Amino acid sequence: MKNELRGGLRTLFGIHMVAGFLFGLGYMFMPEQIGAWLNWNMADPVWRVLGAALFSLGFSSKMAQGAHQWTEVKLLVELEVVWPALGALFIAYSALTGAIPPVAWFIVALLAIFAVGFAFYLFTAPSAVSDQSQRPGGVGMLQH
Numbered sequence: 001m002k003n004e005l006r007g008g009l010r011t012l013f014g015i016h017m018v019a020g021f022l023f024g025l026g027y028m029f030m031p032e033q034i035g036a037w038l039n040w041n042m043a044d045p046v047w048r049v050l051g052a053a054l055f056s057l058g059f060s061s062k063m064a065q066g067a068h069q070w071t072e073v074k075l076l077v078e079l080e081v082v083w084p085a086l087g088a089l090f091i092a093y094s095a096l097t098g099a100i101p102p103v104a105w106f107i108v109a110l111l112a113i114f115a116v117g118f119a120f121y122l123f124t125a126p127s128a129v130s131d132q133s134q135r136p137g138g139v140g141m142l143q144h
Contacts, residue, residue, distance in 0.1 A: 003069050009121045013061040016114060020058020027051025038103045070125050080118040084111035
């Protein structure tokens with residue numbers, strides 16, 4: 001079927017789920033320990049909030065694995081292109097200015113991989129006529 005969810009996207013959701021759960025739980029429950037391992041001050045409570053957000057995104061990816069149609073996951077895929085792309089840009093900027101340790105480049109690479117992976121599925125997705133009827137006003141966030 002033209003609107004069916006592709007197997008590779010399910011796999012990407014699975015990998016993203018594991019990363020979201022691992023980083024999310026780590027940042028929520030042991031940010032100081034992770035910071036000590038990475039030589040990065042993670043004592044600020046915002047790390048716990050980031051952990052909650054990452055865990056939530058991982059949970060969303062877990063739920064998306066059970067979807068059958070592209071239209072059921074399109075909005076999440078759009079989010080997973082924008083969020084990691086912006087995250088990678090701002091973390092790279094901070095690393096270039098020396099505001100954060102060089103280990104941040106690992107996070108930049110991981111975010112960039114997710115952004116590119118989800119962008120691939122977003123821009124090669126089936127262009128089903130029903131896509132436009134899924135949003136108020138009949139217009140999707142990103143047109144392709």
